[in-house]
Amino acid sequence: xxxxxxxxxxxxxxxxxxxxxxxxxxxxxxxxxxxxxxxxxxxxxxxxxxxxxxxxxxxxxxxxxxxxxxxxxxxxxxxxxxxxxxxxxxxxxxxxxxxxxxxxxxxxxxxxxxxxxxxxxxxxxxxxxxxxxxxxxxxxxx
Amino acid sequence: xxxxxxxxxxxxxxxxxxxxxxxxxxxxxxxxxxxxxxxxxxxxxxxxxxxxxxxxxxxxxxxxxxxxxxxxxxxxxxxxxxxxxxxxxxxxxxxxxxxxxxxxxxxxxxxxxxxxxxxxxxxxxxxxxxxxxxxxxxxxxxxxxxxxxxxxxxxxxxxxxxxxxxxxxxxxxxxxxxxxxxxxxxxxxxxxxxxxxxxxxxxxxxxxxxxxxxxxxxxxxxxxxxxxxxxxx
Amino acid sequence: xxxxxxxxxxxxxxxxxxxxxxxxxxxxxxxxxxxxxxxxxxxxxxxxxxxxxxxxxxxxxxxxxxxxxxxxxxxxxxxxxxxxxxxxxxxxxxxxxxxxxxxxxxxxxxxxxxxxxxxxxxxxxxxxxxxxxxxxxxxxxxxxxxxxxxxxxxxxxxxxxxxxxxxxxxxxxxxxxxxxxxxxxxxxxxxxxxxxxxxxxxxxxxxxxxxxxxxxxxxxxxxxxxxxxxxxxxxxxxxxxxxxxxxxxxxxxxxxxxxxxxxxxxxxxxxxxxxx
Numbered sequence: 020x021x022x023x024x025x026x027x028x029x030x031x032x033x034x035x036x037x038x039x040x041x042x043x044x045x046x047x048x049x050x051x052x053x054x055x056x057x058x059x060x061x062x063x064x065x066x067x068x069x070x071x072x073x074x075x076x077x078x079x080x081x082x083x084x085x086x087x088x089x090x091x092x093x094x095x096x097x098x099x100x101x102x103x104x105x106x107x108x109x110x111x112x113x114x115x116x117x118x119x120x121x122x123x124x125x126x127x128x129x130x131x132x133x134x135x136x137x138x139x140x141x142x143x144x145x146x147x148x149x150x151x152x153x154x155x156x157x158x159x160x161x
Numbered sequence: 162x163x164x165x166x167x168x169x170x171x172x173x174x175x176x177x178x179x180x181x182x183x184x185x186x187x188x189x190x191x192x193x194x195x196x197x198x199x200x201x202x203x204x205x206x207x208x209x210x211x212x213x214x215x216x217x218x219x220x221x222x223x224x225x226x227x228x229x230x231x232x233x234x235x236x237x238x239x240x241x242x243x244x245x246x247x248x249x250x251x252x253x254x255x256x257x258x259x260x261x262x263x264x265x266x267x268x269x270x271x272x273x274x275x276x277x278x279x280x281x282x283x284x285x286x287x288x289x290x291x292x293x294x295x296x297x298x299x300x301x302x303x304x305x306x307x308x309x310x311x312x313x314x315x316x317x318x319x320x321x322x323x324x325x326x327x328x329x330x331x332x333x334x335x336x337x338x339x340x341x342x343x344x345x346x347x348x349x350x351x352x353x354x355x356x357x358x359x360x361x362x363x364x365x366x367x368x369x370x371x372x373x374x375x376x377x378x379x380x381x382x383x384x385x386x387x388x389x390x391x392x393x394x
Numbered sequence: 395x396x397x398x399x400x401x402x403x404x405x406x407x408x409x410x411x412x413x414x415x416x417x418x419x420x421x422x423x424x425x426x427x428x429x430x431x432x433x434x435x436x437x438x439x440x441x442x443x444x445x446x447x448x449x450x451x452x453x454x455x456x457x458x459x460x461x462x463x464x465x466x467x468x469x470x471x472x473x474x475x476x477x478x479x480x481x482x483x484x485x486x487x488x489x490x491x492x493x494x495x496x497x498x499x500x501x502x503x504x505x506x507x508x509x510x511x512x513x514x515x516x517x518x519x520x521x522x523x524x525x526x527x528x529x530x531x532x533x534x535x536x537x538x539x540x541x542x543x544x545x546x547x548x549x550x551x552x553x554x555x556x557x558x559x560x561x562x563x564x565x566x567x568x569x570x571x572x573x574x575x576x577x578x579x580x581x582x583x584x585x586x587x588x589x590x591x592x593x594x595x596x597x598x599x600x601x602x603x604x605x606x607x608x609x610x611x612x613x614x615x616x617x618x619x620x621x622x623x624x625x626x627x628x629x630x631x632x633x634x635x636x637x638x639x640x641x642x643x644x645x646x647x648x649x650x651x652x653x654x655x656x657x658x659x660x661x662x663x664x665x666x667x668x669x670x
Binding site: 175176210213214215216232233235238240242244245248249250251255262263264 | 597
């Protein structure tokens with residue numbers, strides 16, 4: 020199944036984001052091996068050169084480490100993964116808050132609404148446990 | 162290493178009023194998947210036919226891997242024309258023999274493997290194949306070669322989405338960092354994400370040669386959208 | 395590469411070539427059959443008591459058919475070779491032929507060699523067929539008590555007279571006949587293929603132009619041959635010499651035309667190829 024990509028941004032950046040999400044969500048665990056450029060390019064139905072570029076981007080950020088003998092693997096630095104994860108999460112929350120602000124919600128109203136919705140959801144489906152236990156300090160944002 | 166393809170002042174005039182390719186100077190590197198884009202009648206196929214020695218240029222020169230178009234370049238260029246050359250009462254396996262005999266870089270195992278994946282029996286006679294299947298067989302013949310340059314003329318025009326995905330997957334799976342794939346098409350959206358670079362042609366002129374990511378980064382739109390803008394009437 | 399080209403060219407013309415030879419065989423059988431009617435047997439006896447039955451009429455019709463079919467087969471072979479050359483070189487199939495990593499001399503050479511070989515085979519088959527039917531006619535007409543050696547003994551002085559009337563040196567004549575029988579097919583195929591290739595110089599109606607080129611070359615050829623013939627006729631008064639000169643000249647002119655067209659084709663393929 021080819022990956023769905025936006026048509027207006029560089030493809031390599033979107034690929035890098037996809038892989039980044041797969042790393043922080045634990046699909047690719049810390050220290051785990053990554054598929055080869057060719058394999059992943061075939062899965063995503065993109066040009067291998069572009070996939071290569073995405074990997075290079077992730078290498079620069081430190082999430083991926085290339086070993087000459089062992090191919091590419093995810094960094095074992097869980098601290099780094101967590102901080103990237105937090106960064107991504109904050110981005111989403113910031114965006115969410117500004118959208119809610121457009122609707123005229125205050126911060127408290129948003130939190131209250133979130134609480135209600137969360138309650139309803141947990142009643143319906145048991146919450147999935149996160150792969151990475153969120154450290155105490157991160158809970159509820161800082 | 163020098164560029165894979167070098168065209169200088171390449172021109173093809175069918176007659177005084179009809180200049181299909183007009184003074185194109187262009188160098189293409191190895192290891193890229195390059196889209197040759199343009200509306201119908203913009204000179205894509207003419208350019209490709211000159212690269213394959215099927216048309217003699219009116220002016221200008223072509224070098225592929227440093228050689229002028231000839232026996233040497235044909236040994237290293239795998240070409241998928243925009244038409245089917247498979248005809249007659251031969252079996253597919255006999256065409257495989259033919260390719261084995263003439264192209265030193267042809268891998269029979271690879272071809273048979275790809276055929277069987279598509280449930281095409283190598284014993285089938287060419288006459289018994291549908292047009293779509295013939296096109297797939299031709300693509301397999303081309304991609305089973307270990308060439309320096311693959312030239313695919315409109316490989317996805319008129320095929321169903323499943324076949325299109327198969328073709329793109331085949332191109333990606335056979336990607337080789339020392340080879341370049343040149344794909345002509347007017348259906349850009351379908352193919353955009355496998356391309357490194359694009360060449361825009363219009364009325365036989367070279368309009369633009371740049372990378373896909375460049376277009377997206379600079380113009381904030383897909384190659385397809387940018388193409389529509391450039392070629393808007 | 396030439397060997398491989400010849401092999402594949404042979405494979406792709408094999409079916410049709412064999413079919414033509416097979417048809418020749420069947421046609422020959424028809425020819426033989428036509429001499430099995432009672433009329434011919436009676437001829438060897440008393441001429442005045444020959445009766446003519448519908449079966450005999452049929453046998454005459456079959457004999458005429460035989461003759462036309464033999465002529466038809468030789469033409470069909472040429473036409474098939476021309477069409478096959480055109481199809482594999484200048485239609486969509488030509489996209490394969492012209493992108494093979496082989497030289498144009500090899501490409502043309504393999505086509506002419508294989509095409510000429512088939513024409514040679516069919517011609518040989520036609521000649522053999524003619525001889526076989528002739529034999530069956532002699533077998534039917536000549537009284538049974540005659541032995542073949544006797545026939546030959548009586549016939550050879552007649553042939554000798556025939557040659558001397560036409561001023562033919564029989565040794566030279568046979569050498570020439572064999573030469574033209576062996577070389578002729580390759581020469582005619584080279585001219586045919588050359589004409590088809592000349593047609594490619596035009597932007598439109600390339601098939602029509604190819605046919606016109608072929609007709610033109612043939613007409614030019616016979617024009618030159620008859621011109622030479624008439625020139626010889628002014629200097630020599632013997633009838634035979636004139637006929638000979640025409641014949642020799644025709645082959646030489648054809649061979650020259652073939653060589654010329656071959657190189658023209660080569661030039662077109664290397665410098666002026668314009669696949670539609």
